[in-house]
Amino acid sequence: MNKNLTWKWGVIAGTLVFFVFGIFGIPKDWSGKGLLASVAERIHLGLDLRGGTHLILQVQVNDAVNVDSDNAIARLREDMRTHKITYVEITKPDPANHPETVVVKGVPPEQSSDFKNLVTDRLPDYSPSSGAENSWTVSMKSANLADLKNRAVTQAIETIRNRIDALGVSEPVIQEHGLGAYQILVQLPGVDDPARVKEIMQSTAMLEIKQSLGGPYSSEQSALQEHNGILPPDSVLMPGRSIGSTRENETGENWYLISRAAAVTGRDLRTAEASRDENGQPAVRFILTGDGGRKFYSFTSAHVGDNLAVVLDNKVQEVAVIKEAIRDTGIINGRFTEQQVQDLAMTLRSGALPAGIKYLEERTVGPSLGADSIKSGVNAAVFGMLAVLVFMLVYYRWAGVNADVALILNLVILLGFMGFFGAVLTLPGIAGVILTVGMGVDSNVLIFERIREELRNGKTPPSAVEQGFSHAWITIVDTHVTTIVSAAILFIFGTGPVKGFATTLVFGLLANLFTAVFVSRVIFDWVLSRKQRGEALSI
Amino acid sequence: MWNDLTLEAFCNLETVETWSSDLEFFRNTNIDFLGKKWYFLAFSLIFSVAGVLSMLFWHGIPLGVDFRGGTLVYVKYSHTPDVAAVHADIDRAGLRNARVQRYGPAGNNELLIQLDIQETSEQALDRGKTQIVQALEGRAGGNGDKKDLNNSSSKTLTEYLLEKDPLHLGTDANPRYTVIAQSIVDNRDKVKSGVLGSIDELNGVVDRAVVASLKDDFFASDFGIRNVEIVGPQVGQQLRKQAMLATLYSLAGMLVYLALRFEWIYGVAAVLTVFHDTLITVGAFSLLNREISLTVIAAILTLIGYSNNDTIVVFDRIRENIKLRRRERLADIVNKSINQTLSRTILTAGLTFLTVLALFLFGGEVLRGFSLALVIGIVIGTYSSIAIAAPILVAYQEWRTARGQKPIAMPVRTGTQPKEKVKA
Numbered sequence: 001m002n003k004n005l006t007w008k009w010g011v012i013a014g015t016l017v018f019f020v021f022g023i024f025g026i027p028k029d030w031s032g033k034g035l036l037a038s039v040a041e042r043i044h045l046g047l048d049l050r051g052g053t054h055l056i057l058q059v060q061v062n063d064a065v066n067v068d069s070d071n072a073i074a075r076l077r078e079d080m081r082t083h084k085i086t087y088v089e090i091t092k093p094d095p096a097n098h099p100e101t102v103v104v105k106g107v108p109p110e111q112s113s114d115f116k117n118l119v120t121d122r123l124p125d126y127s128p129s130s131g132a133e134n135s136w137t138v139s140m141k142s143a144n145l146a147d148l149k150n151r152a153v154t155q156a157i158e159t160i161r162n163r164i165d166a167l168g169v170s171e172p173v174i175q176e177h178g179l180g181a182y183q184i185l186v187q188l189p190g191v192d193d194p195a196r197v198k199e200i201m202q203s204t205a206m207l208e209i210k211q212s213l214g215g216p217y218s219s220e221q222s223a224l225q226e227h228n229g230i231l232p233p234d235s236v237l238m239p240g241r242s243i244g245s246t247r248e249n250e251t252g253e254n255w256y257l258i259s260r261a262a263a264v265t266g267r268d269l270r271t272a273e274a275s276r277d278e279n280g281q282p283a284v285r286f287i288l289t290g291d292g293g294r295k296f297y298s299f300t301s302a303h304v305g306d307n308l309a310v311v312l313d314n315k316v317q318e319v320a321v322i323k324e325a326i327r328d329t330g331i332i333n334g335r336f337t338e339q340q341v342q343d344l345a346m347t348l349r350s351g352a353l354p355a356g357i358k359y360l361e362e363r364t365v366g367p368s369l370g371a372d373s374i375k376s377g378v379n380a381a382v383f384g385m386l387a388v389l390v391f392m393l394v395y396y397r398w399a400g401v402n403a404d405v406a407l408i409l410n411l412v413i414l415l416g417f418m419g420f421f422g423a424v425l426t427l428p429g430i431a432g433v434i435l436t437v438g439m440g441v442d443s444n445v446l447i448f449e450r451i452r453e454e455l456r457n458g459k460t461p462p463s464a465v466e467q468g469f470s471h472a473w474i475t476i477v478d479t480h481v482t483t484i485v486s487a488a489i490l491f492i493f494g495t496g497p498v499k500g501f502a503t504t505l506v507f508g509l510l511a512n513l514f515t516a517v518f519v520s521r522v523i524f525d526w527v528l529s530r531k532q533r534g535e536a537l538s539i
Numbered sequence: 540m541w542n543d544l545t546l547e548a549f550c551n552l553e554t555v556e557t558w559s560s561d562l563e564f565f566r567n568t569n570i571d572f573l574g575k576k577w578y579f580l581a582f583s584l585i586f587s588v589a590g591v592l593s594m595l596f597w598h599g600i601p602l603g604v605d606f607r608g609g610t611l612v613y614v615k616y617s618h619t620p621d622v623a624a625v626h627a628d629i630d631r632a633g634l635r636n637a638r639v640q641r642y643g644p645a646g647n648n649e650l651l652i653q654l655d656i657q658e659t660s661e662q663a664l665d666r667g668k669t670q671i672v673q674a675l676e677g678r679a680g681g682n683g684d685k686k687d688l689n690n691s692s693s694k695t696l697t698e699y700l701l702e703k704d705p706l707h708l709g710t711d712a713n714p715r716y717t718v719i720a721q722s723i724v725d726n727r728d729k730v731k732s733g734v735l736g737s738i739d740e741l742n743g744v745v746d747r748a749v750v751a752s753l754k755d756d757f758f759a760s761d762f763g764i765r766n767v768e769i770v771g772p773q774v775g776q777q778l779r780k781q782a783m784l785a786t787l788y789s790l791a792g793m794l795v796y797l798a799l800r801f802e803w804i805y806g807v808a809a810v811l812t813v814f815h816d817t818l819i820t821v822g823a824f825s826l827l828n829r830e831i832s833l834t835v836i837a838a839i840l841t842l843i844g845y846s847n848n849d850t851i852v853v854f855d856r857i858r859e860n861i862k863l864r865r866r867e868r869l870a871d872i873v874n875k876s877i878n879q880t881l882s883r884t885i886l887t888a889g890l891t892f893l894t895v896l897a898l899f900l901f902g903g904e905v906l907r908g909f910s911l912a913l914v915i916g917i918v919i920g921t922y923s924s925i926a927i928a929a930p931i932l933v934a935y936q937e938w939r940t941a942r943g944q945k946p947i948a949m950p951v952r953t954g955t956q957p958k959e960k961v962k963a
Contacts, residue, residue, distance in 0.1 A: 051728075056774060143605070182778050193692045195665070359664040361774045364767040367724065368615070368733030369905075376903030388890055395562050395886075410957030427905055428834055431898055435913075438894030439845065442887035446852065449883040452563070475855045478800060479848035485792040486844030490837055498837045505841065521721040 005529065006374065008522045016409065019416025042419035044171070046254040048425030048497050049374050051367035052189040054200070059182045063355035065145065066092075072123055072138070073102055074234075074260070079122050085111050100140035102126075107134050128200035131515045151400070152354040153182050160186065160201050162350035168198060177495070183360065185495065192366050196343075202357055204313050205347035207266035209287075209296070209330070215242060215256035223255045231493035234260040239308075240316035244336045256316045258309050263299040265352075268292025272348035273427030274341045275331065282341040283333035293328030302323035312344075376431035384434045387442050396448055398538035402523045403444040405517040410440050413502065413511035423507075426500030436508025439483065446479075447472040448539055461537040465524045473517060480509050543578045552725055567883035572877050572925055573870050575934055579926035582605035583815060587920075590822010603832030603908070604768050606782065608775035610654040610667040613642060613766040614675065620650050622764075623677070632674035634658060634667060643904040649765070660770040668767055679760030685955045688757040689727065689734050696720035696753075698941045705752035719745050733763035789843045790814065797847070801854055808931040809850045812923045816846045817876040820916045829908055845891070846920030849884045850928045856880050857932070869936050879923075888921035 027038040047054055073090055080087060088106025092099065107115050115136060119128040125144040129137050140148070153176060163172045164186070173187035188458050191197055213235050219221035223237050231237065240254040268288050275285035288296055300308070300322050310317045317332055336344065389407065392400035414436060418425065451468030459467060484506055491502035528537075552804075594600050604611050609834050614620075626639040634654060642651040653909045654667040676687055685697070700716040708715055735741070736757045741750050753784030790810055817839055824831050857875040864872055877884075895917055899910035 058773070179781060180774070191692070193690075193695070195669075198665075335643075358647065358661050360627065360661060360771045362664055362767070362769040364764075365763045366726035366733060366763065368763060369613070369728045369765040372732065373903055373905055376901055376906075380898045380903075380906075382899040383901050384894035387893045387897060391890065391893065427903075428837060428909065431902065431906055431909060434894050434898055435841070435891070438891035439848075441890050442848065445883055445886045445890065449880075449886065453879070477854055478851045478855065480791055482847040482851065483794060483841070483844035485796060486789040486840045489785050489789050490840045493781050494833070494837060498833055501834075501837055501841075 005522065005525055008518075009526075012409075012519055012522060013311040016412065019413045019419075022416030023412070025419070035465070036170065036365070039419075042422065043274055043415065044422065044424050045370075046373075046424045046429065046500050047189060047363075048365050048427045049370045049377075049425065050189055051192055051365050051370040053188065053191045053194040053197070054361075054363040054365075054496060055188075055194070055201075056177055056362075057184050057185040057186065057201070057357045058360050059153050059156045059184065060358060061098045061149040061152045061182045062096070062358040065140070066095055067354075068125075069095075069099055069102055069140065072126060072140075075122060076102070076104070076484050077118070078269060079118055080115075083114065083118055085115055086119065096533060100145050102138045102357065104136045104138060105132075105134070107136055109134060112136075126151060129357070147222055149182060153184065155354045156357065157184055159351050159353050160184065163347060163351040164188070164197070166346050166350060167198070175296070179362075179409070182188070184357075187496075190367075192364055193366060194362065198359065198362075200343055200347060202355040202359070203347050205266065205354055206313050207269070207332075207348060208262040208311045208353045209264050210262050210309050211259040211303060212309035212316075213257040213259060215319070215485070216254035217256070218254070223257060227257075231257065236260060236413075238311065238314060238316050239304055240319070254310060254316075256319060258316065262311075263308075264288060264292045264296045266348060267352070268295065270328075272345045274338070274532075277331055277333040279344065281333055282336045282338050283331050284336075284341055284345045284348065285329065285331050288330075290328075297325055297327045297328075309384040323361070344354045362425060373427045377427055381430060381434050381437075385437050388437055391494040392441065392444070396539055399448055399524075400452075402520055402527075403441060403448070403516075405523065406421055406444060406520045407437060407441055409519055410508065412434065413515065414508040417507040417511065423503050424500050425504075428497045429500030429504045432501040432504030433508065435505060436512065438517060440512040442479070443472070443476045443512055445518060446475055446518065447516070451537075451539055455537065455539075459528060461531070461535070462528050464537070465521075465528060469517065469521050471526075475511070476517065484509055512522070563882070565885060568881050569875060569876045570878060570881075573874050573930055576926070576930040576934075579930070580749070583819070583927060586819050587815065587822060590825055592820055593822060594827040598828045599841050600821065600825055601828055601830045602779075603830040603835070604653075604770050604775075604776050605833040606779045606831070608656040608659055608770045608772045609666075610659045610671075611766075611768040612652045612668055612671050612764060614650045614652060614762050614892075615733045615765045616648040616650065617736050617761045617916055619645075619648055622650065623680070625650060625652070628674045628678045629671060633669050634670055634674075637671070647904075649904075656772055656775070659769060659771060661773065663770050664771055668769060672764065675762055676760055679758075681764060685756055685758040687760045687764065688723075688738060688753065689760050691757070693720040693724040698722060699756065700749065700752070703752050703755075703886055705747060705748040719749060727763070733765055734761065735759050736761075758800070778833065782833070785836070785840060786817070789840050793843065793847055795850075797854075801858065804932065804935050805854050808928050808935075809847055809854070811931060812850055812928040813843050813846050813920075814917060815841060815863070815923050816920045819919050820912055824908075829911065832908050834906065834909040835912045838909045838916065842913065842916035842920060846916065846924065849921055849924035850888075851890060852880050852927055853877055853882060853924055857929070870933050873933055877929055884921060884924065887916055892917050 023042065023314070024038050026033060027034050029035075029037070066116070069092060073092070086106070086108060087104050090102060090104050093101065093103055106114070112134075116128050116130075117455050119126060119136075119138055123138070126138050126140050131137055157176065161172075164174065169188050171189055173185065175185055177183040177185040188194065188197060188203070195506060196365055212227070213232065215223065217237075219224060220239075222235055225229075235257050237255050238258045240256050268290070268291065270287045270289045272284055272286040275283055277283040304322050304324060306322055307319050308322050309319045310330070312332070330504055330530060332344070385407075389404045392403045392407075396403060411433070414433065417423070425515055447468050450472045451464045453466035454467045455461065487502045487505040487509075491499055491506065494502055531537075620641075621637050622641065622920050626637070627962075629637045629639065629652065636655055636658065638653040642649040642652075646788045652671055654671075658664075672690065679710055686699075697713075697717050697720040700720060704712060706712075706715070718880070723741060723745055726741065729734065730742070738750060738754050738757060741753070773887075792811065793813060794810045796806075797809045797879045818899050820839060820842065821831070824835065853876055856879055857873055860872045860876050860879075861869075864875075892914070895910060895913040898906060899914050
């Protein structure tokens with residue numbers, strides 16, 4: 001064996017060891033079970049094989065924009081009052097589609113420059129533009145708007161992650177789903193009944209403690225009548241319904257008149273926990289932060305004797321009289337079950353969602369289907385591989401052994417790649433492995449057929465091998481590039497199982513360039529080096 | 540049209556001096572492929588037109604739930620399910636437009652229940668599924684008091700066992716009951732394929748006290764939910780657009796790469812060929828009324844890449860032969876090139892076909908559409924690289940000659956062919 005060949009064998013052996021390490025790592029236990037366990041640790045099964053839930057949800061980013069523009073309106077009112085700028089009304093003409101746009105009507109022309117300065121000065125995220133009949137349109141700057149929406153998504157991901165972690169789901173995937181607008185992809189392995197998880201994820205858990213200015217009223221209309229159709233400034237009507245109430249027991253919804261401004265909100269919470277109220281009913285007890293406590297203390301001391309409302313997700317949970325100034329603890333009750341109290345405390349701890357979420361897609365794979373899929377995937381892989389290996393042996397004889405060795409090494413490298421990258425193996429991914437076998441062996445066929453052709457044209461075996469490899473190489477590169485290009489596009493556009501397919505196909509074909517060309521050539525050279533001059537080549 | 544193929548050429552058993560082999564297909568064939576281009580054209584036209592007609596007037600393009608949105612619930616029964624009765628139950632639950640059909644081989648006892656997009660709003664995405672499960676449980680003897688063991692997760696079971704503590708474990712109860720719950724679920728899902736006939740089947744799997752305790756609050760229905768897919772309208776629309784874009788980008792990618800590596804007309808010929816393959820494959824799905832799911836699109840994208848392989852093999856040889864035989868007619872060169880590469884074209888496609896066939900036969904119901912697309916696509920792709928791609932090249936050249944222009948400058952790029960470097 002010449003020197004040249006020796007280092008090539010070295011490269012092959014090194015590659016083999018490297019990628020076997022990629023598959024197994026360093027197993028703690030060398031028994032069959034231990035090896036399998038270490039593979040499972042490195043190559044993860046996709047949801048479609050292990051069972052679980054896949055969700056796509058969308059953050060209603062306009063909610064977050066509405067909150068911001070509501071605050072802007074409140075600040076504008078306040079500032080225009082102090083700066084003595086008069087106006088007729090301030091509205092949001094289209095809060096559903098353009099929550100970032102506020103219209104101020106009736107600003108006197110002589111005050112327009114004052115108004116403009118006020119907006120640029122006090123609302124740096126907004127820009128004013130004057131319209132017809134003394135009206136001004138104050139809109140959020142597009143850069144700020146985009147930033148606010150993206151922040152809402154990031155914050156929602158963070159909050160959802162906290163909640164799912166608290167539920168104890170192992171290895172969840174929670175990430176922005178780049179293919180849609182403001183969408184989040186959530187994968188929960190092992191969760192095959194997602195109803196409760198979904199509810200927990202979805203609850204915005206926006207807690208506010210506000211002053212109650214009146215009520216309960218039996219309906220929205222009667223509440224309006226009570227005030228002659230005009231609500232006091234900076235107050236709103238809110239329905240009072242606890243999430244725990246059974247609707248049958250209620251004669252109807254109660255409505256309350258609630259102040260717009262909140263004394264404290266969920267952001268002021270230090271912690272929340274499941275507890276019981278003075279009647280022994282399940283309730284959530286919360287403790288405020290130092291800052292929140294001070295705010296709450298000054299509020300309650302100023303309002304002793306007034307009513308206080310605990311508002312969760314814009315629904316009044318309970319109304320109580322402030323008997324004395326409260327510093328930092330409170331309780332939320334309202335006919336909850338034990339489970340609901342646990343969940344509510346948890347969502348309050350994990351923070352509020354910056355905006356509502358909507359589910360767009362839900363896929364659940366039960367564990368029995370996953371187990372069956374693994375079985376049929378493995379069956380197909382074994383039969384497909386055997387068919388190819390046997391065919392190559394029969395058709396190319398000793399050269400077939402060469403191809404089979406290269407093919408097996410190809411698979412080892414493919415699985416090793418997946419181990420190193422912590423790739424996810426899905427059912428289409430297994431199909432990708434099978435296709436890699438079918439497409440990978442094509443390279444060998446191209447080379448072998450060319451060698452046969454050269455031999456037929458009277459070339460000596462060494463020269464035929466040389467010619468065969470050099471001619472087929474270009475073709476192999478071209479064919480691989482086209483397949484990898486389409487697999488890469490699939491990788492970019494696909495999600496979940498399809499992505500797993502693209503991954504295995506790309507890795508498999510890249511590895512094939514090495515095994516079918518380099519490894520196979522080394523084996524040929526080795527075989528030729530052991531043959532006498534003029535001895536036939538088994539191909 | 541294959542009668543030029545003699546048996547001798549098909550299977551040559553003679554041994555050559557410097558080379559020994561028992562088996563060789565397609566040796567020294569000399570088939571006039573270009574002479575048969577009208578047959579090929581007719582064949583392709585029939586299939587494409589049939590497919591297009593089916594897409595337009597018959598089955599349309601049968602989009603899977605991924606693209607059209609809707610609710611799919613796959614239910615496995617412990618016995619042969621009564622489709623009509625199940626349908627009646629679901630109808631009674633208020634889901635008027637549900638479709639109930641058998642899924643997979645009859646022995647699987649599996650049903651697929653589908654709701655269309657009207658009953659799958661994003662406001663309450665899983666409402667349809669919940670209603671279906673309730674209707675099925677009502678039929679299976681569930682009255683709302685007891686939980687269905689066949690549709691309970693291991694977490695539910697663990698919580699239940701912890702509360703009841705049938706083994707009186709005390710302190711280390713949690714890990715023990717977690718293991719017990721998991722073994723119940725594993726027995727159900729992995730040994731019994733997802734459905735337990737009765738709770739008593741668990742005797743021998745877990746302690747009798749556990750079984751007895753489960754019987755207090757659980758019952759065993761005759762079905763298990765295997766798989767649920769709910770796709771809202773927004774995602775469906777989004778995926779349709781993406782699948783379209785991905786296919787177009789793929790085709791464009793091929794065009795650019797082949798135009799760079801060969802001449803632009805080669806790229807055009809290859810892309811037209813692949814488009815032909817895609818059209819016939821999608822047409823076949825329409826004719827068979829098989830749904831096109833995300834994985835079918837994945838298969839089609841793979842085919843766009845793979846169908847080109849055989850075309851490239853032929854083109855490479857044409858390019859090589861053009862350099863060697865400058866005086867011959869392009870048609871002759873193309874014919875010769877196809878014949879020279881015929882055996883590898885058939886072999887490579889045949890081997891890939893073998894693996895795809897294994898996938899189709901053994902890969903299970905989930906991958907059926909995917910593997911069907913590959914089975915059809917590989918056959919069509921191989922055929923078209925011989926019957927469509929090469930004739931396009933020749934037709935283009937004849938068209939140029941007819942207009943009195945010089946034959947196209949066929950690529951005589953050197954450097955891509957390392958032939959010169961090789962010592963013969």
